[in-house]
Amino acid sequence: MSTLSTILRRIRATPAPVVIFDLDSTVFDTGSRNLGLVRQWAGAGLWAERAAAMTAEEFGWDAAAPLISRGASAEEVADFRTYWRAHFFTDDAVVLDTPAPGSAAFVREVHSDGAHVVYLTGRHVGGMEIGTVKALTRHGYPMWRPRVSVVLKPNFHLDDKRFKAMTLPEIGGLGTVVATFDNEPGNCNAFQAQWPDALNVLFGSVCSPEAETPDPALIRLATFER
Ligand SMILES: [Mg+2]
Structure with a gap:
């Protein structure tokens, strides 16, 4: 059984x-929450196209991993992590799960x-x-x-x-x-x-x-x- x-x-x-x-x-x-946050962070900027191509399944424990695997600079990763920390633990974000x-x-x-x-x-x-x-x-x-x-x-x-x-x-x-x-x-x-x-x-x-x-x-x- x-x-x-x-x-x-x-x-x-x-x-x-x-x-x-x-x-x-x-x-x-939480993959779709992380994906949503990456897309919000990217906005209409340099990362918009790459963020649009990402899928929720790519996200594990480290939400920055799909950025890193696509060649994000240390500065971009740090900037995303700051954005993530400010938004991941919020009412607006958890409804994306x-x-x-x-x-x-x-x-x-x-x-x-x-x-x-x-x-x-x-x-x-x-x-x-x-x-x-x-x-x-x-x-x-x-x-x-x-x-x-x-x-x-x-x-x-x-x-x-x-x-x-x-x-x-x-x-x-x-x-x-x-x-x-x-x-x-x-x-x-x-x-x-x-x-x-x-x-x-x-x-x-x-x-x-x-x-x-x-x-x-x-x-x-x-x-x-x-
Ligand atoms: Mg848990």
Whole structure:
């Protein structure tokens, strides 16, 4: 049985089941957000034509990589990175994300089978919360219902992993954590340590370059499509 089917079966067999979903590079692909930012940065200038030819699939963890591979100068890369830092973590930008294929349907099934869905993200309140709930609503993820929680960092500067680790006892208080999904090995390791009996999924292939070594007990998954 596939991992996703096993999770659904376990939800149905567990009282007060809880499932945690990270957002960026897990249920949402951030490639189109990065592509949009490159095109905004390029404007009508020298990079406009090359930016128009880029695709969302080219963007991994480093949003400047498609510029670098096309011969951008150090100055251009630095200028883009400044633009990116000022815009990536904003309501206007997060609505550009596209759902990871199959993710909205799977989260809906998780919810309708009885789980409390917790969106646990390193996005922050005070700049990203409006775009986040707009995007979740627009793309058909469970929202505005009992058994749905959206958990964001209280401020931009708090470290993502530290923030997520701080929330785990409170999330555990909602019921039995059956499964977790995140693209960062460090977060997955923390879930695995907290809930060794859950199905803890290390999702996709995008993660920070200084990522921790994944716990061998983690389940690797490349797609929500079944
Ligand atoms: Mg993520």
